[in-house]
Amino acid sequence: MKQFWVDIFQTYSAPKSVLARKLADIPGEPQLLAYVVFATILSFLARLPGVIDGNITGQPLEALVGANFVASIIFAPLFFYALAGLTRLASKVFGGKGSWQSARLALFWPLIALQPLLIMAQFLETLMLPALALVLGSLASGLFFLWLWYTGMQLSEWPEQAENA
Numbered sequence: 001m002k003q004f005w006v007d008i009f010q011t012y013s014a015p016k017s018v019l020a021r022k023l024a025d026i027p028g029e030p031q032l033l034a035y036v037v038f039a040t041i042l043s044f045l046a047r048l049p050g051v052i053d054g055n056i057t058g059q060p061l062e063a064l065v066g067a068n069f070v071a072s073i074i075f076a077p078l079f080f081y082a083l084a085g086l087t088r089l090a091s092k093v094f095g096g097k098g099s100w101q102s103a104r105l106a107l108f109w110p111l112i113a114l115q116p117l118l119i120m121a122q123f124l125e126t127l128m129l130p131a132l133a134l135v136l137g138s139l140a141s142g143l144f145f146l147w148l149w150y151t152g153m154q155l156s157e158w159p160e161q162a163e164n165a
Helices: 002-013 015-024 029-053 061-093 100-126 131-157 159-164
Strands: none
Touching: 002 015, 002 100, 015 100, 015 131, 029 061, 029 100, 061 100, 061 131, 100 131, 131 159
8 A cells, every 4th residue: 555655656756667567567457446436536525625615606515515526436437437448449449559457557547646736736726826827737737647648558558669768
């Protein structure tokens, strides 16, 4: 368990080596499911203060929190499983040599690694930083996620090209 937390923070300094190590020993389906559920729970918790503070619709707070919970914990994992499947199919068309599980890991690990940035962004948003700072932070987080996902897919599907890059 300790290595899990170390890997999250090492992903920021040496992402390629962490992703390669994870892909060399792909966890089973229960652990992959735990990864995506863990990421979506953290994402839900990170957004919760914004949901509570941003309740300008006049709807009951319980309804907003409940809707966010269902969307985050039930529908988001399904979406990410489908997205991983679609990227696996697309990479297979282009000669990818990975597996379904490696495609899921390539997507789910960046989701987990992104959570500290999302928590920090939500914290900064509650401090009422200027909108430009929030947009730039969100853009940087999004680009970091896409880069990690791309790197994971490259290592998963085309490892010989990833070693040469």
